[in-house]
Amino acid sequence: MSCSSGFNEVGTSATGIEPEVFAMPSKRPPPSLPGNPRDTGTQHSHSRPEGALGETWLSTEQVAQRLKIPAKTLSTWAAAGRGPRYARMGRYRRYRLSDLVDWEQQRLDEGGGESPETRP
Numbered sequence: 001m002s003c004s005s006g007f008n009e010v011g012t013s014a015t016g017i018e019p020e021v022f023a024m025p026s027k028r029p030p031p032s033l034p035g036n037p038r039d040t041g042t043q044h045s046h047s048r049p050e051g052a053l054g055e056t057w058l059s060t061e062q063v064a065q066r067l068k069i070p071a072k073t074l075s076t077w078a079a080a081g082r083g084p085r086y087a088r089m090g091r092y093r094r095y096r097l098s099d100l101v102d103w104e105q106q107r108l109d110e111g112g113g114e115s116p117e118t119r120p
Contacts, residue, residue: 056097057087063095067104 063084064071077083078093084103086093 057089057094058097058100060093060095063100066100 058066060071060074064074067074074083074093078086084095085099086095088094
């Protein structure tokens with residue numbers, strides 16, 4: 001039994017020939033291209049932007065997690081001109097990993113407690 005559209009219930013035309021299926025071209029790059037956020041094998045650019053020479057930049061939240069402090073503390077430090085060095089990128093603060101490591105080392109050098117060299 002054929003329908004009024006010329007196709008039966010199975011999806012073939014009354015002549016028994018399969019209809020052609022045309023795929024619409026995708027506007028998105030395939031998952032294998034770098035920078036595609038759908039590609040689960042790469043980091044998302046908003047969570048790990050890279051600058052010159054592949055330098056890694058961290059968000060306020062990532063730095064707060066690394067230091068195990070509230071993100072609000074970093075905001076307070078930034079307003080007071082303290083804390084790790086950062087750059088403004090639009091309305092966001094971004095911290096270079098190398099600057100953060102240097103700042104951490106300075107804090108460690110200035111901090112209290114015993115250094116590994118002075119331990120018995």
